[in-house]
Amino acid sequence: QVQLVESGGALVQPGGSLTLSCASSGSPFSVYFVGWYRQAPGQRREFVASISPGGRTEYSETLKDRFTISRDNAKGTLWLQMNSLVPEDTAVYYCTQGYTHTADEYWGQGTQVTVSS
Numbered sequence: 001q002v003q004l005v006e007s008g009g010a011l012v013q014p015g016g017s018l019t020l021s022c023a024s025s026g027s028p029f030s031v032y033f034v035g036w037y038r039q040a041p042g043q044r045r046e047f048v049a050s051i052s053p054g055g056r057t058e059y060s061e062t063l064k065d066r067f068t069i070s071r072d073n074a075k076g077t078l079w080l081q082m083n084s085l086v087p088e089d090t091a092v093y094y095c096t097q098g099y100t101h102t103a104d105e106y107w108g109q110g111t112q113v114t115v116s117s
Contacts, residue, residue, distance in 0.1 A: 002027045002106040004095045009111030016085050020111060022078040022095030030073035035103035036080045038091035039110075048093070049080065050103040058101055085115045 008020040024034070035050030035058075049059045049069040057069055068081040078095055093113055098105035 002097055004097060004106060004108035006093065006095045006108045006111035009093065009113045011114045011116065012085055013117050014086055014115055016115070017081070017083045018085060018113060019082070020080040020093055020095075020113070022108060024076045024078065024095075024097060027097070029076040029097075032097045033099065033101055033103040034071060034078045035096045035098075036069060036078075037094045037096055037104070037107075038089075038113075039094070040088075040091040043091075045094070046091075047102070050096075050101050051078070052101065082113075085113075087115045089113060089115050 003025045005023045012018050031053055033050055033052055036048040037045050038048050039045040047060055048063055049067060051057050051069045051071050066084050071078045092110040094110045095108040096103045
């Protein structure tokens with residue numbers, strides 16, 4: 001049973017930075033694609049980024065200049081470094097895991113990120 005637990009969500013001021021973490025258990029983490037999605041209030045869930053078992057990354061075109069995804073296969077951990085945050089980044093961020101680059105077969109519970117002054 002795959003379990004994904006996100007942490008690191010917070011209230012941050014515009015222009016600030018934040019790093020989200022995700023701890024995976026119950027599966028051989030190193031063989032899966034893992035990723036991040038987000039859902040803003042009243043909006044559909046949106047792909048943020050994913051990373052292959054070997055470290056190849058894929059980003060939303062609109063976020064790739066500010067967000068960085070990384071993983072540690074030995075620790076079963078995934079991160080999302082977010083810089084130059086704007087209010088439009090306010091959303092629940094979900095850690096995901098899967099068999100392809102969409103990494104959307106398994107989902108965590110989500111962590112809230114709020115960007116506001």
